[in-house]
Amino acid sequence: MPRTVSLAVIPGDGIGPEVVAEALKVLDAAVGAAAPDVVFDKVEYRLGAGRYLDDGEVLPAAEFEQIKSADAILLGAVGGTPNDPRLAGANIERGLLLKLRFELDHYVNLRPTVVYPTVESPLRDPGDVDFVVVREGTEGPYVGNGGNIRSGTPHEIANEVSVNTAYGVERIVRFAFGQASARRGKLTLVHKTNVLTFAGGLWKRTVDRVAADFPDVAVDYLHVDAATIFFVTDPARFDVIVTDNLFGDILTDLAGAISGGIGLAASGNINPDGTFPSMFEPVHGSAPDIAGQQKADPTAAILSVALLLEHLGLTDASAKVSAAVRDDIATRTGARPTAEIGDAISRLVLNS
Numbered sequence: 001m002p003r004t005v006s007l008a009v010i011p012g013d014g015i016g017p018e019v020v021a022e023a024l025k026v027l028d029a030a031v032g033a034a035a036p037d038v039v040f041d042k043v044e045y046r047l048g049a050g051r052y053l054d055d056g057e058v059l060p061a062a063e064f065e066q067i068k069s070a071d072a073i074l075l076g077a078v079g080g081t082p083n084d085p086r087l088a089g090a091n092i093e094r095g096l097l098l099k100l101r102f103e104l105d106h107y108v109n110l111r112p113t114v115v116y117p118t119v120e121s122p123l124r125d126p127g128d129v130d131f132v133v134v135r136e137g138t139e140g141p142y143v144g145n146g147g148n149i150r151s152g153t154p155h156e157i158a159n160e161v162s163v164n165t166a167y168g169v170e171r172i173v174r175f176a177f178g179q180a181s182a183r184r185g186k187l188t189l190v191h192k193t194n195v196l197t198f199a200g201g202l203w204k205r206t207v208d209r210v211a212a213d214f215p216d217v218a219v220d221y222l223h224v225d226a227a228t229i230f231f232v233t234d235p236a237r238f239d240v241i242v243t244d245n246l247f248g249d250i251l252t253d254l255a256g257a258i259s260g261g262i263g264l265a266a267s268g269n270i271n272p273d274g275t276f277p278s279m280f281e282p283v284h285g286s287a288p289d290i291a292g293q294q295k296a297d298p299t300a301a302i303l304s305v306a307l308l309l310e311h312l313g314l315t316d317a318s319a320k321v322s323a324a325v326r327d328d329i330a331t332r333t334g335a336r337p338t339a340e341i342g343d344a345i346s347r348l349v350l351n352s
Protein backbone atom coordinates (compact mmCIF):
# COMPACT_ATOMS: atom_id res chain seq x y z
CA MET A 1 0.00 0.00 0.00
CA PRO A 2 1.46 3.40 -0.89
CA ARG A 3 1.63 5.92 1.94
CA THR A 4 -0.42 9.03 1.21
CA VAL A 5 0.65 12.39 2.61
CA SER A 6 -1.87 15.22 2.44
CA LEU A 7 -0.10 18.49 1.78
CA ALA A 8 -1.86 21.85 2.08
CA VAL A 9 -0.16 24.32 -0.25
CA ILE A 10 -0.55 28.07 0.33
CA PRO A 11 1.41 29.84 -2.44
CA GLY A 12 0.34 33.28 -1.15
CA ASP A 13 1.27 36.63 -2.62
CA GLY A 14 4.02 38.30 -4.62
CA ILE A 15 6.90 35.90 -5.23
CA GLY A 16 5.15 33.23 -3.10
CA PRO A 17 3.53 31.40 -6.07
CA GLU A 18 6.76 31.67 -8.11
CA VAL A 19 8.95 30.03 -5.46
CA VAL A 20 6.33 27.46 -4.46
CA ALA A 21 6.05 26.26 -8.08
CA GLU A 22 9.78 25.46 -8.01
CA ALA A 23 9.60 23.91 -4.55
CA LEU A 24 6.86 21.56 -5.74
CA LYS A 25 8.89 20.60 -8.81
CA VAL A 26 11.76 19.60 -6.54
CA LEU A 27 9.43 17.83 -4.10
CA ASP A 28 8.06 15.68 -6.93
CA ALA A 29 11.56 14.91 -8.18
CA ALA A 30 12.80 13.93 -4.71
CA VAL A 31 9.80 11.79 -3.87
CA GLY A 32 9.98 10.06 -7.28
CA ALA A 33 13.69 9.37 -6.78
CA ALA A 34 13.84 8.41 -3.11
CA ALA A 35 10.33 7.62 -1.85
CA PRO A 36 8.37 6.22 -4.82
CA ASP A 37 5.90 4.48 -2.53
CA VAL A 38 4.74 7.80 -1.09
CA VAL A 39 1.96 9.77 -2.77
CA PHE A 40 1.63 13.47 -2.03
CA ASP A 41 -1.98 14.56 -2.20
CA LYS A 42 -1.62 18.33 -2.67
CA VAL A 43 -4.48 20.73 -2.13
CA GLU A 44 -3.89 24.38 -2.97
CA TYR A 45 -5.47 27.19 -0.97
CA ARG A 46 -5.63 30.67 -2.43
CA LEU A 47 -5.07 32.77 0.66
CA GLY A 48 -3.31 36.06 1.28
CA ALA A 49 -3.54 39.72 0.32
CA GLY A 50 -4.69 38.93 -3.23
CA ARG A 51 -7.59 36.81 -1.99
CA TYR A 52 -8.57 39.48 0.56
CA LEU A 53 -8.65 42.16 -2.11
CA ASP A 54 -10.85 39.89 -4.26
CA ASP A 55 -13.48 38.76 -1.76
CA GLY A 56 -12.61 40.15 1.68
CA GLU A 57 -11.67 36.73 3.10
CA VAL A 58 -8.46 36.18 5.12
CA LEU A 59 -8.84 32.63 6.46
CA PRO A 60 -12.37 31.25 6.11
CA ALA A 61 -13.27 28.72 8.80
CA ALA A 62 -13.93 25.87 6.35
CA GLU A 63 -10.53 26.29 4.68
CA PHE A 64 -8.82 26.54 8.05
CA GLU A 65 -10.42 23.24 9.13
CA GLN A 66 -9.21 21.53 5.94
CA ILE A 67 -5.68 22.88 6.37
CA LYS A 68 -5.71 21.77 9.99
CA SER A 69 -6.46 18.21 8.92
CA ALA A 70 -3.55 18.00 6.44
CA ASP A 71 -0.34 16.14 7.27
CA ALA A 72 1.82 19.17 6.51
CA ILE A 73 1.66 22.66 5.05
CA LEU A 74 3.90 24.36 2.49
CA LEU A 75 3.59 28.14 2.36
CA GLY A 76 5.23 30.61 -0.02
CA ALA A 77 4.77 34.06 1.46
CA VAL A 78 1.79 36.20 2.30
CA GLY A 79 1.29 39.93 2.54
CA GLY A 80 1.20 42.89 0.22
CA THR A 81 3.34 45.96 -0.12
CA PRO A 82 4.13 47.09 3.44
CA ASN A 83 1.60 49.67 4.65
CA ASP A 84 -0.77 49.32 1.66
CA PRO A 85 -3.86 51.17 3.00
CA ARG A 86 -6.23 48.72 1.25
CA LEU A 87 -4.91 45.95 3.52
CA ALA A 88 -4.95 47.92 6.76
CA GLY A 89 -8.20 46.36 7.97
CA ALA A 90 -7.17 42.84 7.07
CA ASN A 91 -3.77 42.41 8.71
CA ILE A 92 -2.95 39.38 6.62
CA GLU A 93 0.16 38.63 8.66
CA ARG A 94 -1.78 38.35 11.91
CA GLY A 95 -5.06 37.02 10.50
CA LEU A 96 -3.49 34.33 8.35
CA LEU A 97 0.17 33.55 9.02
CA LEU A 98 0.22 34.09 12.78
CA LYS A 99 -3.21 32.53 13.13
CA LEU A 100 -1.85 29.35 11.54
CA ARG A 101 1.27 29.40 13.74
CA PHE A 102 -0.70 30.04 16.93
CA GLU A 103 -3.72 27.80 16.33
CA LEU A 104 -1.60 24.93 15.08
CA ASP A 105 0.70 25.39 18.09
CA HIS A 106 3.85 25.87 16.03
CA TYR A 107 5.87 26.66 19.08
CA VAL A 108 9.14 25.74 17.39
CA ASN A 109 10.18 28.03 14.58
CA LEU A 110 13.28 26.26 13.30
CA ARG A 111 15.54 28.38 11.10
CA PRO A 112 18.83 26.79 10.03
CA THR A 113 21.72 28.71 8.45
CA VAL A 114 24.58 27.24 6.50
CA VAL A 115 27.12 29.31 4.61
CA TYR A 116 27.97 27.10 1.65
CA PRO A 117 31.69 27.22 0.82
CA THR A 118 31.19 28.70 -2.65
CA VAL A 119 28.37 31.12 -1.89
CA GLU A 120 28.77 34.86 -2.30
CA SER A 121 28.39 35.95 1.32
CA PRO A 122 28.77 39.65 2.12
CA LEU A 123 31.25 38.50 4.79
CA ARG A 124 34.77 38.28 3.43
CA ASP A 125 35.71 35.17 5.41
CA PRO A 126 32.63 33.76 7.16
CA GLY A 127 34.32 30.51 8.20
CA ASP A 128 32.49 27.25 8.74
CA VAL A 129 29.01 28.54 9.51
CA ASP A 130 26.30 26.01 10.37
CA PHE A 131 23.84 27.04 13.04
CA VAL A 132 20.16 26.84 13.77
CA VAL A 133 17.98 29.45 15.37
CA VAL A 134 15.25 27.92 17.52
CA ARG A 135 12.78 30.78 17.61
CA GLU A 136 9.80 30.57 19.95
CA GLY A 137 6.70 30.75 17.76
CA THR A 138 3.60 31.27 19.86
CA GLU A 139 4.39 33.89 22.51
CA GLY A 140 6.41 37.06 23.06
CA PRO A 141 5.40 40.40 21.62
CA TYR A 142 3.55 38.59 18.78
CA VAL A 143 0.48 37.61 20.75
CA GLY A 144 -1.46 40.83 20.18
CA ASN A 145 -1.54 41.71 23.86
CA GLY A 146 -1.86 45.43 23.40
CA GLY A 147 -4.01 48.38 22.72
CA ASN A 148 -4.03 52.12 22.51
CA ILE A 149 -5.87 55.04 23.92
CA ARG A 150 -6.36 58.53 22.50
CA SER A 151 -5.57 57.03 19.10
CA GLY A 152 -4.45 59.52 16.46
CA THR A 153 -3.99 62.35 18.96
CA PRO A 154 -0.68 63.81 20.14
CA HIS A 155 -1.43 62.10 23.45
CA GLU A 156 -1.80 58.58 22.07
CA ILE A 157 -0.42 55.76 24.19
CA ALA A 158 0.17 52.41 22.49
CA ASN A 159 1.14 49.22 24.30
CA GLU A 160 2.29 45.90 22.87
CA VAL A 161 3.09 43.65 25.80
CA SER A 162 5.31 40.60 25.43
CA VAL A 163 3.85 37.43 26.93
CA ASN A 164 6.26 34.78 28.20
CA THR A 165 4.88 31.80 30.10
CA ALA A 166 6.89 29.32 32.13
CA TYR A 167 5.24 26.54 30.10
CA GLY A 168 6.00 28.17 26.75
CA VAL A 169 9.58 29.07 27.59
CA GLU A 170 10.39 25.67 29.06
CA ARG A 171 9.13 23.70 26.07
CA ILE A 172 11.11 25.72 23.54
CA VAL A 173 14.22 25.69 25.71
CA ARG A 174 13.98 21.89 26.10
CA PHE A 175 13.58 21.51 22.34
CA ALA A 176 16.64 23.70 21.75
CA PHE A 177 18.74 21.70 24.22
CA GLY A 178 17.68 18.54 22.37
CA GLN A 179 18.85 20.05 19.10
CA ALA A 180 22.16 21.14 20.61
CA SER A 181 22.70 17.71 22.10
CA ALA A 182 22.16 16.11 18.68
CA ARG A 183 24.44 18.65 16.95
CA ARG A 184 27.71 20.13 18.25
CA GLY A 185 26.64 20.48 21.89
CA LYS A 186 26.49 24.26 22.18
CA LEU A 187 23.46 26.35 23.05
CA THR A 188 23.36 30.15 23.09
CA LEU A 189 20.47 31.92 24.72
CA VAL A 190 19.90 35.30 23.10
CA HIS A 191 17.79 37.84 24.99
CA LYS A 192 18.07 41.26 26.59
CA THR A 193 18.17 40.34 30.26
CA ASN A 194 19.84 43.63 31.20
CA VAL A 195 16.74 45.60 30.27
CA LEU A 196 13.86 43.15 29.83
CA THR A 197 14.42 41.83 33.32
CA PHE A 198 11.07 40.11 33.81
CA ALA A 199 10.87 38.20 30.55
CA GLY A 200 14.65 37.83 30.32
CA GLY A 201 14.80 36.56 33.89
CA LEU A 202 12.31 33.80 33.11
CA TRP A 203 14.27 32.75 29.99
CA LYS A 204 17.62 32.78 31.82
CA ARG A 205 16.35 30.85 34.86
CA THR A 206 14.68 28.30 32.58
CA VAL A 207 17.85 27.73 30.58
CA ASP A 208 19.92 27.38 33.75
CA ARG A 209 17.48 24.84 35.19
CA VAL A 210 16.99 22.75 32.03
CA ALA A 211 20.78 22.71 31.52
CA ALA A 212 21.06 20.22 34.39
CA ASP A 213 19.24 17.63 32.23
CA PHE A 214 21.69 18.14 29.34
CA PRO A 215 25.19 17.91 30.83
CA ASP A 216 26.61 17.35 27.32
CA VAL A 217 25.54 20.82 26.20
CA ALA A 218 27.67 23.92 26.87
CA VAL A 219 25.53 26.98 27.51
CA ASP A 220 26.34 30.51 26.48
CA TYR A 221 24.40 33.76 26.76
CA LEU A 222 24.42 36.90 24.59
CA HIS A 223 22.39 40.07 24.73
CA VAL A 224 20.61 40.43 21.41
CA ASP A 225 22.46 43.59 20.42
CA ALA A 226 25.81 41.88 20.95
CA ALA A 227 24.52 38.82 19.10
CA THR A 228 24.08 40.94 15.96
CA ILE A 229 27.78 41.84 16.17
CA PHE A 230 28.82 38.18 16.28
CA PHE A 231 26.43 37.26 13.44
CA VAL A 232 28.63 39.48 11.30
CA THR A 233 32.08 39.13 12.88
CA ASP A 234 32.09 35.48 13.97
CA PRO A 235 28.96 33.53 12.93
CA ALA A 236 30.89 30.25 13.07
CA ARG A 237 30.80 30.46 16.88
CA PHE A 238 27.11 29.48 16.91
CA ASP A 239 25.59 26.00 16.99
CA VAL A 240 22.04 26.35 18.37
CA ILE A 241 20.53 29.68 19.34
CA VAL A 242 17.35 29.81 21.37
CA THR A 243 15.45 33.06 21.54
CA ASP A 244 12.06 34.69 21.70
CA ASN A 245 9.66 35.32 18.83
CA LEU A 246 10.71 38.87 17.94
CA PHE A 247 14.47 38.55 18.45
CA GLY A 248 14.32 35.34 16.39
CA ASP A 249 12.48 37.10 13.59
CA ILE A 250 15.08 39.83 13.32
CA LEU A 251 18.13 37.60 13.76
CA THR A 252 17.01 35.19 11.05
CA ASP A 253 16.74 37.87 8.36
CA LEU A 254 20.31 38.81 9.32
CA ALA A 255 21.28 35.14 9.20
CA GLY A 256 19.82 34.94 5.68
CA ALA A 257 21.79 37.97 4.59
CA ILE A 258 25.14 36.64 5.84
CA SER A 259 24.49 33.23 4.31
CA GLY A 260 24.39 34.77 0.85
CA GLY A 261 20.87 36.12 0.61
CA ILE A 262 17.43 35.89 2.12
CA GLY A 263 16.49 33.75 -0.87
CA LEU A 264 18.46 30.90 0.73
CA ALA A 265 16.85 30.92 4.20
CA ALA A 266 14.38 28.13 4.97
CA SER A 267 12.18 27.51 7.98
CA GLY A 268 9.90 25.05 9.68
CA ASN A 269 7.04 26.03 11.99
CA ILE A 270 6.88 22.84 13.95
CA ASN A 271 4.37 21.29 16.29
CA PRO A 272 6.69 18.64 17.75
CA ASP A 273 3.94 16.56 19.37
CA GLY A 274 2.26 16.07 15.98
CA THR A 275 -1.17 17.18 17.21
CA PHE A 276 -1.32 19.62 14.30
CA PRO A 277 0.36 19.78 10.91
CA SER A 278 3.70 21.57 10.81
CA MET A 279 4.22 24.31 8.25
CA PHE A 280 7.29 24.91 6.11
CA GLU A 281 8.07 28.23 4.46
CA PRO A 282 10.92 30.44 3.37
CA VAL A 283 12.00 33.04 5.93
CA HIS A 284 11.49 35.81 3.36
CA GLY A 285 8.27 37.60 2.51
CA SER A 286 6.31 38.24 -0.65
CA ALA A 287 8.93 40.67 -2.02
CA PRO A 288 6.53 42.93 -3.92
CA ASP A 289 9.53 44.78 -5.40
CA ILE A 290 10.54 41.78 -7.55
CA ALA A 291 7.25 39.87 -7.86
CA GLY A 292 6.20 38.52 -11.24
CA GLN A 293 9.64 39.02 -12.77
CA GLN A 294 11.22 35.59 -12.22
CA LYS A 295 13.88 37.32 -10.14
CA ALA A 296 13.18 35.52 -6.87
CA ASP A 297 15.59 32.88 -5.65
CA PRO A 298 13.43 29.78 -4.95
CA THR A 299 16.18 28.07 -2.94
CA ALA A 300 14.66 29.02 0.44
CA ALA A 301 11.35 27.44 -0.57
CA ILE A 302 13.20 24.38 -1.91
CA LEU A 303 15.20 24.00 1.32
CA SER A 304 11.91 24.33 3.20
CA VAL A 305 10.79 21.25 1.25
CA ALA A 306 13.92 19.48 2.54
CA LEU A 307 12.86 20.35 6.11
CA LEU A 308 9.31 19.16 5.34
CA LEU A 309 10.52 15.82 3.98
CA GLU A 310 12.77 15.32 6.99
CA HIS A 311 9.88 16.13 9.33
CA LEU A 312 7.77 13.49 7.58
CA GLY A 313 10.53 10.93 8.08
CA LEU A 314 11.45 10.86 4.38
CA THR A 315 15.11 11.36 5.18
CA ASP A 316 16.57 10.05 1.90
CA ALA A 317 14.38 12.36 -0.16
CA SER A 318 15.27 15.25 2.15
CA ALA A 319 19.00 14.53 1.86
CA LYS A 320 18.73 14.47 -1.94
CA VAL A 321 17.18 17.94 -1.94
CA SER A 322 19.83 19.37 0.40
CA ALA A 323 22.64 17.83 -1.62
CA ALA A 324 21.18 19.11 -4.90
CA VAL A 325 20.95 22.64 -3.49
CA ARG A 326 24.55 22.43 -2.28
CA ASP A 327 25.68 21.29 -5.75
CA ASP A 328 23.65 23.95 -7.52
CA ILE A 329 25.05 26.68 -5.30
CA ALA A 330 28.56 25.43 -6.02
CA THR A 331 28.14 26.20 -9.72
CA ARG A 332 26.24 29.49 -9.49
CA THR A 333 27.82 32.28 -11.45
CA GLY A 334 25.19 34.98 -11.89
CA ALA A 335 21.48 35.70 -11.70
CA ARG A 336 19.15 33.09 -13.19
CA PRO A 337 15.37 33.14 -13.61
CA THR A 338 13.43 31.53 -10.76
CA ALA A 339 12.24 28.59 -12.89
CA GLU A 340 15.75 27.92 -14.19
CA ILE A 341 17.02 27.45 -10.63
CA GLY A 342 14.13 25.09 -9.84
CA ASP A 343 14.76 23.11 -13.02
CA ALA A 344 18.48 22.83 -12.30
CA ILE A 345 17.93 21.62 -8.73
CA SER A 346 15.26 19.13 -9.88
CA ARG A 347 17.70 17.72 -12.46
CA LEU A 348 20.39 17.36 -9.81
CA VAL A 349 17.91 15.51 -7.57
CA LEU A 350 16.95 13.14 -10.37
CA ASN A 351 20.57 12.49 -11.37
CA SER A 352 21.81 11.89 -7.84
Ligand SMILES: NC(=O)c1ccc[n+]([C@@H]2O[C@H](COP(=O)([O-])OP(=O)(O)OC[C@H]3O[C@@H](n4cnc5c(N)ncnc54)[C@H](O)[C@@H]3O)[C@@H](O)[C@H]2O)c1
Pocket (backbone or CB within 6 Å): 015, 019, 076, 077, 078, 079, 080, 081, 082, 093, 097, 262, 263, 264, 281, 282, 283, 284, 285, 286, 287, 288, 289, 290, 295, 296, 297, 298, 300
Ligand atom coordinates in the same frame (compact mmCIF):
# COMPACT_ATOMS: atom_id res chain seq x y z
N1 LIG B 1 6.30 34.30 5.89
C1 LIG B 1 5.72 35.27 5.23
O1 LIG B 1 4.73 35.06 4.59
C2 LIG B 1 6.33 36.63 5.28
C3 LIG B 1 7.62 36.83 5.78
C4 LIG B 1 8.15 38.10 5.77
C5 LIG B 1 7.42 39.16 5.28
N2 LIG B 1 6.15 38.92 4.83
C6 LIG B 1 5.35 39.98 4.18
O2 LIG B 1 5.90 40.19 2.86
C7 LIG B 1 5.70 41.54 2.48
C8 LIG B 1 7.04 42.17 2.08
O3 LIG B 1 7.86 42.24 3.24
P1 LIG B 1 9.32 42.83 3.28
O4 LIG B 1 9.55 43.66 2.07
O5 LIG B 1 9.53 43.39 4.61
O6 LIG B 1 10.28 41.54 3.23
P2 LIG B 1 10.66 40.55 2.02
O7 LIG B 1 11.38 39.42 2.62
O8 LIG B 1 9.45 40.24 1.21
O9 LIG B 1 11.67 41.41 1.12
C9 LIG B 1 12.85 42.03 1.64
C10 LIG B 1 13.89 42.16 0.50
O10 LIG B 1 14.40 40.85 0.19
C11 LIG B 1 14.22 40.55 -1.18
N3 LIG B 1 13.85 39.13 -1.29
C12 LIG B 1 12.95 38.46 -0.53
N4 LIG B 1 12.85 37.20 -0.93
C13 LIG B 1 13.70 37.03 -1.95
C14 LIG B 1 14.05 35.92 -2.80
N5 LIG B 1 13.49 34.71 -2.65
N6 LIG B 1 14.95 36.11 -3.79
C15 LIG B 1 15.53 37.32 -3.95
N7 LIG B 1 15.25 38.42 -3.18
C16 LIG B 1 14.35 38.27 -2.21
C17 LIG B 1 13.08 41.45 -1.65
O11 LIG B 1 13.13 41.67 -3.04
C18 LIG B 1 13.30 42.70 -0.80
O12 LIG B 1 14.24 43.55 -1.43
C19 LIG B 1 5.05 42.23 3.69
O13 LIG B 1 3.66 42.24 3.48
C20 LIG B 1 5.42 41.34 4.86
O14 LIG B 1 4.54 41.43 5.93
C21 LIG B 1 5.60 37.68 4.80
Ligand SMILES: CC(C)[C@H](C(=O)O)[C@@H](O)C(=O)O
Pocket (backbone or CB within 6 Å): 079, 093, 094, 097, 098, 249, 283, 285
Ligand atom coordinates in the same frame (compact mmCIF):
# COMPACT_ATOMS: atom_id res chain seq x y z
C1 LIG C 1 5.22 38.28 8.21
C2 LIG C 1 5.61 38.18 9.65
C3 LIG C 1 4.40 38.00 10.52
C4 LIG C 1 6.64 37.06 9.90
C5 LIG C 1 7.13 37.10 11.34
O1 LIG C 1 7.38 38.20 11.87
O2 LIG C 1 7.27 36.04 11.92
C6 LIG C 1 7.87 37.07 9.01
O3 LIG C 1 8.63 38.22 9.17
C7 LIG C 1 8.70 35.83 9.25
O4 LIG C 1 9.87 35.97 9.60
O5 LIG C 1 8.18 34.73 9.07
Ligand SMILES: [Mg+2]
Pocket (backbone or CB within 6 Å): 249, 250, 253, 283
Ligand atom coordinates in the same frame (compact mmCIF):
# COMPACT_ATOMS: atom_id res chain seq x y z
MG1 LIG D 1 10.68 37.81 9.45
